[in-house]
Amino acid sequence: MRGLKNKIVVITGGLGDLGYATAIRLKEEGCTVVLLDLQPDTGNKATAIGARFLQADISDEDAVASISASIEKEVGPVHILVNTAAYFIFKGIEATAEEWQKINAVNIGGTSLMAKYMVLQMKKNGGGSIINFSSVSGFVGQANFATYNATKFAIRGLTKCWAQDLAPFNIRVNTLCPGYIYTKAFVDSCNKLELDIEEENKRASAMHLLNRQGRPEEVAAAAAFLASDDASFITGSDLLVDGGYLAK
Numbered sequence: 001m002r003g004l005k006n007k008i009v010v011i012t013g014g015l016g017d018l019g020y021a022t023a024i025r026l027k028e029e030g031c032t033v034v035l036l037d038l039q040p041d042t043g044n045k046a047t048a049i050g051a052r053f054l055q056a057d058i059s060d061e062d063a064v065a066s067i068s069a070s071i072e073k074e075v076g077p078v079h080i081l082v083n084t085a086a087y088f089i090f091k092g093i094e095a096t097a098e099e100w101q102k103i104n105a106v107n108i109g110g111t112s113l114m115a116k117y118m119v120l121q122m123k124k125n126g127g128g129s130i131i132n133f134s135s136v137s138g139f140v141g142q143a144n145f146a147t148y149n150a151t152k153f154a155i156r157g158l159t160k161c162w163a164q165d166l167a168p169f170n171i172r173v174n175t176l177c178p179g180y181i182y183t184k185a186f187v188d189s190c191n192k193l194e195l196d197i198e199e200e201n202k203r204a205s206a207m208h209l210l211n212r213q214g215r216p217e218e219v220a221a222a223a224a225f226l227a228s229d230d231a232s233f234i235t236g237s238d239l240l241v242d243g244g245y246l247a248k
């Protein structure tokens with residue numbers, strides 16, 4: 001894809017399945033990649049693909065300011081921000097104030113703080129691209145998912161506002177909205193709920209026109225496209241990578 005070689009990329013939630021798949025793809029495209037995650041990189045996943053790793057909580061402004069400064073000093077001013085980090089709470093009307101605070105602080109607040117500090121560096125580069133991970137859950141209601149879906153709708157709202165604010169600085173802002181992707185998180189949640197993985201996969205597959213769950217590398221390809229100059233006239237958009245989930 002055009003314009004990715006030697007670009008500096010930060011991926012939040014970089015140890016998660018979709019963030020990591022995006023890191024692999026952007027490395028292949030010639031980017032310098034920094035992974036950021038709340039968890040320590042105990043498996044040395046960053047080193048394995050030639051990326052750097054920083055541990056931080058994106059909902060903590062001091063931490064975000066500090067890692068932003070060290071990235072700029074040690075790697076250079078960032079061109080591309082991929083915001084995949086998310087906290088998952090699936091609750092309906094019964095959600096508590098504490099749960100709302102926690103999920104909003106990470107999914108909305110953390111996404112915003114990362115953009116706030118990375119934009120300062122993108123301006124020094126004369127432009128950039130921000131890719132915020134929303135979801136099909138940012139378009140429709142799903143039973144007992146209010147906490148999560150509210151944040152995924154909010155991310156689409158933030159994206160459209162920032163697209164307006166940042167267009168004068170040649171910074172494009174878009175969302176990437178996956179359908180159900182077959183990830184470790186899917187398998188873990190089946191195990192946790194003692195559900196049959198094959199059965200659950202069939203059930204999830206049937207929600208998509210293509211009758212399967214997506215693969216992390218299919219999401220990564222779309223993220224690389226949005227980051228690249230091939231998407232140079234795309235800003236304020238939602239890119240569905242949902243196998244036709246929302247077309248039904």
Ligand SMILES: NC(=O)c1ccc[n+]([C@@H]2O[C@H](COP(=O)([O-])OP(=O)(O)OC[C@H]3O[C@@H](n4cnc5c(N)ncnc54)[C@H](O)[C@@H]3O)[C@@H](O)[C@H]2O)c1
Nearest residue numbers: 013016017018037038057058084085086133135178180181
């Ligand atoms: N997997 C899917 O099917 C799917 C579908 C639609 C949308 N999405 C979206 O894609 C994104 C990535 O999903 P995933 O499946 O890779 O999830 P994941 O749980 O594998 O990865 C999320 C990562 O974010 C990190 N994280 C959580 N809180 C953090 C914080 N405060 N600071 C820094 N890092 C933090 C976690 O440690 C984890 O490594 C999410 O935004 C999710 O909403 C996923």
